[in-house]
Amino acid sequence: xxxxxxxxxxxxxxxxxxxxxxxxxxxxxxxxxxxxxxxxxxxxxxxxxxxxxxxxxxxxxxxxxxxxxxxxxxxxxxxxxxxxxxxxxxxxxxxxxxxxxxxxxxxxxxxxxxxxxxxxxxxxxxxxxxxxxxxxxxxxxxxxxxxxxxxxxxxxxxxxx
Amino acid sequence: xxxxxxxxxxxxxxxxxxxxxxxxxxxxxxxxxxxxxxxxxxxxxxxxxxxxxxxxxxxxxxxxxxxxxxxxxxxxxxxxxxxxxxxxxxxxxxxxxxxxxxxxxxxxxxxxxxxxxxxxxxxxxxxxxxxxxxxxxxxxxxxxxxxxxxxxxxxxxxxxxxxxxxxxxxxxxxxxxxxxxxxxxxxxxxxxxxxxxxxxxxxxxxxxxxxxxxxxxxxxxxxxxxxxxxxxxxxxxxxxxxxxxxxxxxxxxxxxxxxxxxxxxxxxxxxxxxxxxxxxxxxxxxxxxxxxxxxxxxxxxxxxxxxxxxxxxxxxxxxxxxxxxxxxxxxxxxxxxxxxxxxxxxxxxxxxxxxxxxxxxxxxxxxxxxxxxxxxxxxxxxxxxxxxxx
Numbered sequence: 272x273x274x275x276x277x278x279x280x281x282x283x284x285x286x287x288x289x290x291x292x293x294x295x296x297x298x299x300x301x302x303x304x305x306x307x308x309x310x311x312x313x314x315x316x317x318x319x320x321x322x323x324x325x326x327x328x329x330x331x332x333x334x335x336x337x338x339x340x341x342x343x344x345x346x347x348x349x350x351x352x353x354x355x356x357x358x359x360x361x362x363x364x365x366x367x368x369x370x371x372x373x374x375x376x377x378x379x380x381x382x383x384x385x386x387x388x389x390x391x392x393x394x395x396x397x398x399x400x401x402x403x404x405x406x407x408x409x410x411x412x413x414x415x416x417x418x419x420x421x422x423x424x425x426x427x428x429x430x431x432x
Numbered sequence: 433x434x435x436x437x438x439x440x441x442x443x444x445x446x447x448x449x450x451x452x453x454x455x456x457x458x459x460x461x462x463x464x465x466x467x468x469x470x471x472x473x474x475x476x477x478x479x480x481x482x483x484x485x486x487x488x489x490x491x492x493x494x495x496x497x498x499x500x501x502x503x504x505x506x507x508x509x510x511x512x513x514x515x516x517x518x519x520x521x522x523x524x525x526x527x528x529x530x531x532x533x534x535x536x537x538x539x540x541x542x543x544x545x546x547x548x549x550x551x552x553x554x555x556x557x558x559x560x561x562x563x564x565x566x567x568x569x570x571x572x573x574x575x576x577x578x579x580x581x582x583x584x585x586x587x588x589x590x591x592x593x594x595x596x597x598x599x600x601x602x603x604x605x606x607x608x609x610x611x612x613x614x615x616x617x618x619x620x621x622x623x624x625x626x627x628x629x630x631x632x633x634x635x636x637x638x639x640x641x642x643x644x645x646x647x648x649x650x651x652x653x654x655x656x657x658x659x660x661x662x663x664x665x666x667x668x669x670x671x672x673x674x675x676x677x678x679x680x681x682x683x684x685x686x687x688x689x690x691x692x693x694x695x696x697x698x699x700x701x702x703x704x705x706x707x708x709x710x711x712x713x714x715x716x717x718x719x720x721x722x723x724x725x726x727x728x729x730x731x732x733x734x735x736x737x738x739x740x741x742x743x744x745x746x747x748x749x750x751x752x753x754x755x756x757x758x759x760x761x762x763x764x765x766x767x768x769x770x771x772x773x774x775x776x777x778x779x780x781x782x783x784x785x786x787x788x789x790x791x792x793x794x795x796x797x798x799x800x801x802x803x804x805x806x807x808x809x810x811x812x813x814x815x816x817x818x819x820x821x822x
Contacts, residue, residue, distance in 0.1 A: 274727065282804075292738045293731035424477060429781055430457040430470035432560050432609075 275304055276313070283317040322419050323411065332379060334363075334408040335386050339374040342399045349373060352399045361389045372402070383407070448564050452787030456771065460781045467810045468781040469798040472609060474673040474754070476801075478710070479721040482672065485713035486706050494705050500697040502530025502681070503708045509715040510681050514666075517641075518651035520659060526686040529693050530703050530711075534639045534667045534680035535561060536696070538603075541635050541663045541682060542569035544691035550600035552635075555586050556789035557757070559609045559637075571600070579791035583748060584611035584757070588622040595630050602627060604652070605637040607644055610788045610797040611757050612733075612750020617650045624655045633688075634662045639680070640753040642671030642722050645730045649752070653683070660685050663692075670753075671722045672714045677707040729754050732800040732807055739811040740798075743818050754801040757785065761794045763822050771796050777820070778813040 274294045278285055287305065291298035308314040323332060341352050349367050353374060357365035364377040380386045386405065395403050411419050460466060501507060507524035514520050522528050531537040542552065548570040554562050556575035563573040574594050578584045591602065607614040627634055636652040653662040667680025682692060733750065740747040740758045747758035760770040768784040775781055785792025800807060
């Protein structure tokens, strides 16, 4: 992966001038590269990663992973039914996987009841959905490569050789 | 009771000057909110798979001594690494010794080679231990002043001029602490020619080899005619971020390694087995971690050098390691004053250049082995400090 992309993934707010210094490339090149990545969809968008434990939504926001088994449609495979499902605003992520089920959804709702209603009324009610299994999130240890639980690390000596 | 006689220490030890770093360390301790750029070790924690392997080794009961030379599997891995990386072949049976860090390996090499009064040529600035351990081994350090040299590099002419009939060895560290100085192949060949011409032994401390940013590191023993006159020193502390494991090694001609092993077996027995197990994992599966860390160090290096030059602290672009050695001259302050006031006024710890040699009065060492967030905050504070004093 381009070094610029790696740096932006780590901190999307890094200014182009600083990216230029850190990568040893002219600032104009860096700006051009970012514009190209934005244009061709390599960079989809810039967003903040929030720690749900800190945002105050911890008690109000329920996250669940839902396994969904579906019957593929002739000529369209899984894509059409996946599109029907992932357009619900409750669905944050939607993946087609190999293995014992087909789609894996990450769903966010305001309460357990809302997740239940989503599954019963919208998801399981789809014609091609044959089975669902819902797993509620209890605790986040690590997300997007970042460990969210504070861990104790040994402090380094302030001065050493 | 008069304890003067009981408490008398060895004359050589008594005469050794205390480490310049130590005095500054005491000043920093107990201060709150300090951002330290004074740390000579990676800020990365040892990669988890290496730590996990060490834990597994403990669980399996790997708690015994090993062979004095080190675990055969580790020596085999070291031989494979040096061959793969630099094309130099060492026999893992009698040309490789696993030690407690490069520090022990260097101490062993000096003690095994030197007779009283033998001279060892090294560079100044250099790692703080070099002159003291040469002295402790009965040798006489001969320092090549490179404070004003381009890139802080030793030149062949300078080396040649320092050679006397008492010269036994040359101790070279590259990439270097505290300068980040390193050498191209042709520069190393020119130095090697002098060593060969004068039939000298080289102690080549290449612990920072992985942290080379401008060009691929060239190992001294890989140069024609150098393998059999070099003790090649390397370890796991820097590239693999394993300082606390205290694991290093020496590679070299069998007779020299046998002499070093003799001292090692009487003084250290062996490197800790858990560290050796971790070292095996690091060499087998840890090179990708090293590359990742190097990319990040390189970004920080560019950021810090750029920031310091903008602030008005002249700073060359180091070729390797994770240190910069900017000059404080332009802001009219010597290095010790700068470091002391910066700590007191802005709570940023850097190390006065004099800790690394007498010529360092106008320099300070900063390590960029800190997170980018810390480095940014440190540069903001240093900017404020310089503005307040100019």
